[in-house]
Amino acid sequence: MRGAGLAVVLLVALVGIFLTWKAVPSLLHNKAPFLTSRVWSPDTNPPRFGIAALLWTTVISSIVAMLLAVPVAVGVALFITQYAPKRLATPVAYVVDLLAAVPSIIFGLWGIAVLGPVLAAPNSGLRQGIENSLGWIPLFSSTGVSAGNVFLASIVLAIMILPIVTALSREVFLQVPRANIEAAQALGATKWETIRMAVLPFGRPGVISASMLGLGRALGETIAVTIILSTPNIGAPFDPSLWAGGETFASKIANAAGEFDTPQKTGAYISAGLVLFVVTFAVNAVARVVISRRKEV
Amino acid sequence: MATATSTTLAPISDSRKLRNHVATFAMYACFVIAMIPLVWIIWTLVAKGAGLLGDPHWWTNSQRGITSRIQGGGAYHAIIGTLLMALVTALIAVPLGVGTAIYLVEYGRGRIARAVSFMVDVLTGVPSIVAALFIYALWIGTFGLHRVGFAVSLALVLLMIPVIVRSTEEMLRLVPRDLREAAFALGVPRWKTIMSIVLPTAFSGIVTGIMLGLARVMGETAPLLILGPYAKAINTNLFSGNMAALPTMINQDRVEALKPAVDRVWSAALTLILLVMVLSLLGRLVSRLGSVKTSR
Incomplete structure (x- = not known):
């Protein structure tokens, strides 16, 4: 039994070791600054590749997804734990969990074929408004709207992480001590005031770590993002806007999956994967620390 | 306040x-x-996808010889591929996952147990594409083997283990202390207590965890992209040749514009979601029917 436990530890260590091992030769040959360059031509001699553009698209799409998902998820969790009648709470929680069972390729397919066209029309007015007032920020300016834009990917990612954030928030809201809630009620607080005074402060660390875990999921999501984001043309200038296409770590790797032919080229993609591993590891670790600190109190 | x-x-x-x-x-x-x-x-x-599912050929035929202009054809090759890879994944992941959970609940104390528990959390957060790249670096980059179904299963093992550990752990913790202590009082050794008292009591919960884990890995696409190229014909050999799976069947034709191919994409998507939903519904049902009785 201990062997099985240690095997798991070994497995995670091996993931880090193997990715590093296969990435290092390519990184040593790389003639571009890996962290700050936006070029990606791993098959030239010498290779030149950097992750700046990938990191930007990955992080911005995931953060927007988190900002969209967390308020709704907290609302749903409060609905299930505080508002819904007991008989309704279990089925509702179950249906939200079902959303988590939908495979990500189906989210991607639906996002680009159904949701994208539907959102395009009302979105364009909203987008125009944002662009007119905030267009001086590169994030909101546009040089031409792409059908598979980062914002659409963020909406789909938000839907995908909603069940995770909801489930974890629900769990902490259920743990709020009865005494805290009754104390608030005894002071004559309305239901909303009870939630603000007793439930939310108690649940805050849990909600924060739930959001971080959702963020981690969004950062590493592959196929849905690959399907939705339109890949910029080779040599096109980098566009940081939400309305442009782009590539994330995962989609870059997935798009190249069939053409790993030389160790040098493969190493470049593996080094991108290694960065993704490190980033998600860090985000998840922070989430766990926040949760476990609360347990000790 | x-x-x-x-x-x-x-x-x-x-x-x-x-x-x-x-x-x-x-x-x-x-x-x-x-x-x-x-x-x-x-x-x-x-x-969009129900049309083809009513045709019995969908469940018995492959896509062999069928081009984008031809209507119909089957998904049998992809369904069997998905099931086979998931089955092999489960065969490896279940013993490891259940073993880890037993260690954490019944034996684990101190620093090692904390490290194991932390690593399970880390594994939960590993993106599927990273798991796939790891197996690529190992299977193809180091051993020089080919892209086959078994390599996909290995990557899926990494994604399935944490699901099984967490659900099994939860179930084992629900097994009342009294049961274990009664066995110990009778002089039953620890391993025998676990085998004949703890595991049977938690059995339905473990089965639920396995089903939810299977549902998760069946829908994964990233490992298939990197390790398991699509094939239009039936292949049941996990160690040689390209092998179809439902996600890659969808991915293969998703950029097609011709209606017969587009129809198949949606039908394959519906088939996949049916498979996954049935598994997770069954999982919940098993857990409801045979959950650990904590109240007496």
């Missing part, structure tokens, strides 16, 4: 009432918003 100053039973002011109503409305609205995508997705899949 900042607002805990008023202790008299003054009538609730209109603004507070209004705020309360707005909040209640917002919670119901959040719930409705969360329901929209699920209903919308299922409706889309049924509307």
